[in-house]
Amino acid sequence: TMRTSVMFFLIIYIFGSCTPSKHDSGGPEWAVSVIPSSVRLDPVSNEIIDNRFVRLKGNKNLNRDVLKKNSIYDGKAVSLHAARGEYISFQLVLTSLTKETLDNIRVTMEPFRKGEKEFKAGPELFLEWAVEVKTPSTGYPEASLGNGWYPDALIPFSYIQDDSSGVKWRWTYPLWLPDFNNRIDNQRSLLVWIDQYIPFPRDEAGPGIYSSELAVTIGGFTRKIPVNLTVWDFALPNENKFKAGLQHEGFMKNMTERMELEIYQLLKRNRISMLDPTYEPGLKIGSNGNIAIDWKALDERLGKYFTGKAFTAEYGYSYGPGYGEPIETFVLPFDVSGKHGTKGWPDIGGTDVERNPSNRAIYTECIRKVRDHYKTIIDPEKTDITVYLNGLDESYFPEAWSRMVYYGNIFREYYPEAGFRIDGGYSEEALEIVKDSITSWASHTIEYDFETVKKYQDMGIKIWLYGPLLYESKINSWVGSSTFLDLPLVNDRAISWSSWKYRTYSWLSWGAGAGWVNGWYDPESWKDASKARPETEAEFTYKKINGNALLIYAPGVVPNVSGPCPSVRLKAMRDGVQEYEYLRLLSEADGNTARADSIVNEIIREPFGPKSIGNLDVWSFDAGKWDAQRIAMGRMIEKKLQIRNK
Secondary structure (H helix, E strand, O other), X not given: OHHHHHHHHHHHHHHHHXXXXXXXXXXXXXXXXXXXXXOOEOOOOOOEHXXXXXXXXXXXXXXXXXXXXXXXXXXXXXEEEEXXXXXXXXXXXXXXXXXXXXXXXXXXXXXXXXXXXXXXXXXXXXXXXXXXXXXXXXXXXXXXXXXXXXXXXXXEHHHOEOOHHHOOOOOOOEOOEOOOOOOOOXXXXXXXXXXXXXXXXXXXXXXEEEXXXXXXXXXXXXXXXXXXXXXXXXXXXXXXXXXXXXXXXXXXXXXXXXXXXXXXXXXXXXXXXXXXXXXXXEEEEOOOOOEEEEOHHXXXXXXXXXHOHHHOHHHOOOOOOOOOOOOOEEEOOOEOOOHHHOOOEOOOOOOOOOOOHHHHHHHHHHHHHHHHHHOOOOOOOOOEEEEEOHHHOOOOOHHHHHHHHHHHHHHHHHXXXXXXXXXXXXXXXXXXXXXXOXXXXXXXXXXXXXXXXXXXXXXXXXXXXXXXXXXXXXXXXXXXXXXXXOOXXXXXXXXXXXXXXXXXXXXXXXXXXXXXXXXXXXXXXXXXXXXXXXXXXXXXXXXXXXXXXXXXXXXXXXXXXOOOEEEHHHHHHHHHHHHHHHHHHHHHHHOXXXXXXXXXXXXXXXXXXXXXXXXXXXXXXXXXXHHXXXXXXXXXXXXXXXXXXX
């Protein structure tokens, strides 16, 4: 009958529409692919943003169609490699083939399994939020990757409403393409970032191949991509030995304690430390010079970070790098009057009176009391105790150098466990004056000449690389941050590799959340103007810098996003730190640094210092080469350890 025929064809239609397409690209109105985490995709053009870099133009070896095939995706399945204790990442690309909105999108991924063994930590999914660069970062007319949309903020899926059964009344952030809130004109693709932590204990993630499946469902049609993960038989250290850090005065101290905890945990998970020198206890100085310090509130707030409890399940940190480990560096609250309009802590007046015997006595007594308190709370074997005097930040004149010597000697005498750090691009003249009074130097990259600096490293001074990574011209030296949204993503890995090449103690970048509220919609995190000056001077007449000192995005700005969000660039920094640990492990396995040095020298050329000004060819900008070297190192380490353990 006609009714029977209609029902027959209706059933065929329904089941046919749910059957995966024979084509690998996905459903009739959309396609899916996977790309490495080391590149960024323009959500409008579907082109790799980082391939725009001037040094890559004309490079015929670059993969121009990564959506079809790339280093981790063969068009059918994903292949990943990682060590225990490491995060491995990749990106899902969902591309619309229709002018209609794709809604009710579901993206899921099951935990990795090998036989009956399943990772306790499941995949972590983030929606990539793009920001629009409208003006290239000042000072980089050639190096900037140009205007357009850059995926950067990573919104945890816990804030995305991709399951209609969990939504009451109205949607505020449904998963749609084009994005419901991001408002990207002519958006073709939606990107999802996937993080996977490989458990540290060997009995939870023994060597071998683990499998999972990435699934995208739209309108009843599901496309699945197999994901295979090879776990090598070694682990990155749980402790973040490298101690790479972001310093941002007042950023953490001015948070609510709940938000502070979330950000500390976010950074611990990404192997980056946070330095905030403004954590001050209550201080009263009597008219007779007697000093009283109230520690109660500060101890209650910071105690869990000094013990490492903040990074355990007790505080919601169920797994991840640095589990149970304390913060890597703590900057003491001491300061002096001077630059940035700061007052001293303790405040003993300006340069005309600070060395008076009575004022010196107040300062040294404060040091003694702080040391007596913290020596029972902070383990200096785990946490670097640091003195940084903001009033002497980047001070390039003899009076400031004399004060560095004065205060450095005081701390050496009264708080020997604390390192005394100066920041800036200091000349040999300055260093010869201060060298015996400092223990650490955050060396601005504009003045970091290895042959000059090496003798101070050999003296035992801990050198931190600090500042911009590319010098198209001298004016790029103005900032203390290495983070730029519209410069190549590999830069954020390069600072760790460069630290290995030059044997620096670590690296330091200024700022974590500068402009983190406005940054969701305006990436120009540093924007100001000054009175007109010739461009030949080192100072900018104006600055518009994209993403400078902005690696974390604020909660409460985008609808439904109630927690801080990491960035793609922060993940690249994390990868660089992890790769530094690969270099360390390879050297330990070999008993020498020959192979590790050879690998680094294939990637890193001669960045930094006066010779680098005007030279953009300072390392490889082909992200695929970096990724290949990481894989090569992993295989070398595993093979060497297998031979040793026979």
